[in-house]
Amino acid sequence: MQRPRFRHRLATAPGDVISVFRYTHRALTLVWQTSRVMMLGLALATLVAGVLPAVVAWVGQLIVDGVVEAMAAYDGDPATLPTVLSPVLSLVVAEGALIALMALAQRILDAQQSLLRAQLGQKVNVMLLEKAGELSLSQFEDSEIYDQLTRARREASTRPLSLVTRTFALLQNAISLTGFSVLLVQFSPWALLIIVIGALPVFASEARFSGDAFRLFRWRSPQMREQRYLETLLAREDSIKEVKLYALEPIFLTRYRAIFDTLYGEERRLTLRRTLWGFVLGLLGTLTFYAAYGWVVFETIIGALTLGQMTMYLLVFKQSQGALSASLAAVSGMIDDNLYLSNLYEFLEQPTERETGTLTEGKTPGDGLRFEHISFAYPGGEQVLEDISLHLAPGQSLALVGENGSGKTTLIKLLTRLYQPSHGRILLDGSDLRDWDTRVLRQRVGVIFQDFVRYQFSVGENLGVGDTRAFEDESRWQHAARRGLADGFIERLPSGYHTQLGRWFKNGQELSGGQWQKIALSRAWMREDADILVLDEPTAAMDAAAEAAVFNRFREHSRDRTSILISHRFSTVRNADMIVVMDHGRIIEQGSHDALMATRGRYAELFELQAAGYR
């Protein structure tokens, strides 16, 4: 399979370098909102951990000079030993205590970070899921938005904390550096310059490569998604049956490997370049350090520095170099985090369509449902519904028939406002669906789609999802199950309504296709307030006796409700008050069974065909 190659350095506008920090403030706010106490704790521990190294270096100098002085003062008389020793020893104790304090500050920092990481990960994931809930169905079906969501879920939950940690690391190292600079400047201001010059090239190359790494991450996210999908196919119980029977593993695995090979190739190229440049430019740092080393040694030999000062300056040189490169690494890490956060915020800022109106009641209650010249095309797709007009009075039953793909389910998606018509309008009780409060609207409509969800929950909860207010109400479950004719088999299950369904969790019980459909039907019956019931091929998996029983029960309970039934079985369709025959998105015939049979059109033809099949 030919796959596009990633080209490094796609586009970096000059403004990017500054704008790259635009999310730092937001990340800080996010962490602040998550836990003020911990953020303050982090700041304090950072300050302590930042100041201490310079103090330790200074005490170190005092110790060495103290030792030299004590050596000179000690005249061999053991009686004077305590007086000579005690100042130096107390300095040693002080340094030990400082080191212990530093270790404590570091531990506290680590502990706070790991707790904050957990809290923030959860917070960002909830933000992402809440946002996902606000997206419209067409946004969900947009592969770019889906990519953004996947990328954000994979990376972004750890990035806000990482950004904050790095901001603090930068502060900590900047504080240490200031301390070191105070000491170093006394030696020579040039020494400072040498250190800065040594560190800059590595930083520049790191910043550049992290930009490249991010662009690579973005570029490959569709392929990563494809890989995840193949993993799902190969490792999940609902697909593994077919994969095994058709012996698909080799094909899927080959594809899986091919994707990896392309991605890995790009990653290797980048890693190699990054390592090579990191090493070469890092040598510059080592070089400057040893130049400074030579200089300090020289100054000590000619007597300009004491031995204590030499030890201190060498330590300070080493540590300031460390602190500087840690600061620069923090900055380049911050650039990195900002890039990944840009992805998170791009997703969170995706405009969502205003989904809801305010109406809770129509202008002319009792008018029922009206489709007026409805046309519709899925985003980026062709027209699938054309000029559909229909009126359905309360209590009437409608059956939709037509070939596969003729637009029946799409019509229901428009009725439930999962999509908006491209032209025309749908009225409920005289008011446009767009003006209805979607929550009220959806409470009035009970729908079971062909591809209803088989939740890996208990039986009762699988019914309860039909009405969130009665999600855990066992008597309502039982009532709904009786209407959907599911009560019989549910009561025979090991734990009745509390039996876990599906195979993902412990003691899960799998149901047959027909049993699942009865669960779905009962779920629709949970909607007691719904005055419009829609069943999209609800009985395709049931045996003939079960189907007949379901429809008798359905008619009995839906007498005062409007019902819409989609079915390919004409025996169930014939009893509807009105039958609508669809073809390529248009209505080609409509009327009662008898009227349609009398006109001897498409309906009559299809009905005869099915009837002949049963004879």
Ligand SMILES: Nc1ncnc2c1ncn2[C@@H]1O[C@H](COP(=O)(O)OP(=O)(O)OP(=O)(O)O)[C@@H](O)[C@H]1O
């Ligand atoms: N989410 C979607 N995005 C784009 N096109 C879609 C989508 N869902 C359906 N379609 C297209 O819309 C057309 C109508 O599909 P629809 O599901 O409404 O048909 P149907 O009459 O319910 O078919 P069936 O009897 O097979 O259930 C089909 O051509 C299909 O390819």
